Amino acid sequence: MRKLVALLAVVAGIALAVQACGGDPEVAGSDAGSISPDTGGGVPTRGYSGSASRGDLVVFQIDPEHRTYTVHNETTNQDENGSYSILDGDFAGIKEVTANGKRFFAVELDDKVLAANFPVANSQANIYAGISSDIDNTGKEAQISGTYSWIHLTDEPINGSSTIKEWGILSVLANGTFKKWNFASGAGTGTPAITPMAPEALAAPVPPTSTPSETGTWGVAGSAKERLAVTIDGLAGVTLTGFAYAAEDASVFLLDLGTGKGFMLGLKNPAAHYTRAEIAGTYRFIDLWYAGSSVYRGAGTYLLPATGDGTYDHKSEDGSLATGYLQGIEACPNIPNMFVITKMQWGSTTTQDDDNVIRFAVVGKVVLHFTFDAEGNFVSYGVGARLE
Structure with missing residues (x-):
């Protein structure tokens, strides 16, 4: 049953969500x-x-x-x-x-x-x-600048374990520099190289005042104006490719970390924490989840009301369908665009529980989710869009 539970746990949407007109x-x-x-x-x-x-x-x-x-x-x-x-x-x-x-x-x-x-x-x-590909980020440094909640989408081991994932806070400055704080979903094996921390445990303020894990520079990448040229201090001779879309309802910062290393996807934080009423709506999403060594794809719909429990419908890559409930939806205390779903119930009744915890970040109508079990092991991430 864990395979099915893992499948359903992805429903709160990551990864990047998209809303269209x-x-x-x-x-x-x-x-x-x-x-x-x-x-x-x-x-x-x-x-x-x-x-x-x-x-x-x-x-x-x-x-x-x-x-x-x-x-x-x-x-x-x-x-x-x-x-x-x-x-x-x-x-x-x-x-x-x-x-x-x-x-x-x-x-x-x-x-x-x-x-x-x-x-x-x-x-x-x-x-x-x-x-x-038609976006021109020239002169948009002020619009792109801000604080982003991000997750690292990769199969690369974090803290020595392929089941641990990396997330964090990115502060993008209009002067062409950035600061990045890295955290891990769990300790992994041995002494953790990246501090294990759940998003809801991050202390104020955001961005942190502690020394960042990484710093670097960014700017528009020549003639490919939808792209950014990004360098990381201490990584000599390497220029990474980033992408940014700056808009009130969809501010996204994407950074390709190089072959074999995946990419980082961040959603911009608002000045004040979103309320449940502000994020309420119906979302479509795509997702990806792991069960053992296997990877599965799917898509679906979930409903997040202004109060109370949410619901979802899911379609997997083999065409099978599932429904369920999202419960205990709470604001992440110090990350203004992030919420936590603390309990899931799946199936045609509300008697089958899942102890996985879903975190989802929102910016306007865009939403990103990532799901871990109680030990911090990765279950899923995906993408969705709030509909009008």
């Missing part, structure tokens, strides 16, 4: 008023630049008129392509691809952000996030 008249009975419209009739192709969880630089092209996509993996110099359908009902607006007997999913914030667990020309890269 306009409805899709081709989705029967659609309530997807914020999902990117693939209406045909000359809708232009949309491009996205970003990173996949292996640390690959990847460019997506979405052709909404023909409902096809192409992927160019700049790191492997390999390509993928295919066609997609758009789900309806409880999953309205989510893109679905079927390949090799499995289903893959994507959620798109039209011309802004794309999150996908589609194949990306590397079998070891399981989840992708990217921003519009």
Whole structure:
């Protein structure tokens, strides 16, 4: 049963969530008023630049008129392509691809952000996030600057264990520098190199006043103006590729950490903590979860009300469906955009409990989640979007 429990525990959405504008008249009975419209009739192709969880630089092209996509993996110099359908009902607006007997999913914030667990020309890269290739970040230092809550999406061991993940706080300054504080979900094996800490245990203020784990510089990367050139102090001769999308409802900072090292995805913190009423709504999401040594993909919908319990519906890569309840939704004390779901109940009744804990960060309509068990071992992360 742990495999099913792990599957369901992902429902509160990571990873990067996306909210789009306009409805899709081709989705029967659609309530997807914020999902990117693939209406045909000359809708232009949309491009996205970003990173996949292996640390690959990847460019997506979405052709909404023909409902096809192409992927160019700049790191492997390999390509993928295919066609997609758009789900309806409880999953309205989510893109679905079927390949090799499995289903893959994507959620798109039209011309802004794309999150996908589609194949990306590397079998070891399981989840992708990217921003519009048309974005020009020139002169947007002030809009990009701020404090971000982030998680490191990678299979690389943290504190000596592949089941431990890294999260933290990023302070991006308008003068082209940054400070980064790193924490781990658990101690792992041996003496931990990264301090183990749950987000709800982080003391005020945020960003911390303690010495940062890393510092460095950032700026627009030449002619590729959607990209950032990022250097880390002490890492001589290495320039990393970052991406930023700065908007009130979707401020995202993405940093590719290099081949084999995955990427970091951060959501900007507001000046004051969000309330339950401010984050209430219906979300679509994609997700990725581990059960033992196996990796699984899925997608779904969850409802977070202004008070009380939430609910969810989930579809896995084999087409199986699940529903459940999200309980004990609490604000993370000192991280303004983060909440904690302390209990899940899954199935057709409320008698089957799951002790995994879900943390999710929100910025406007964008949400990122990550799930760990009581020992800090990773269960899942994913992506979603609040709908109007």
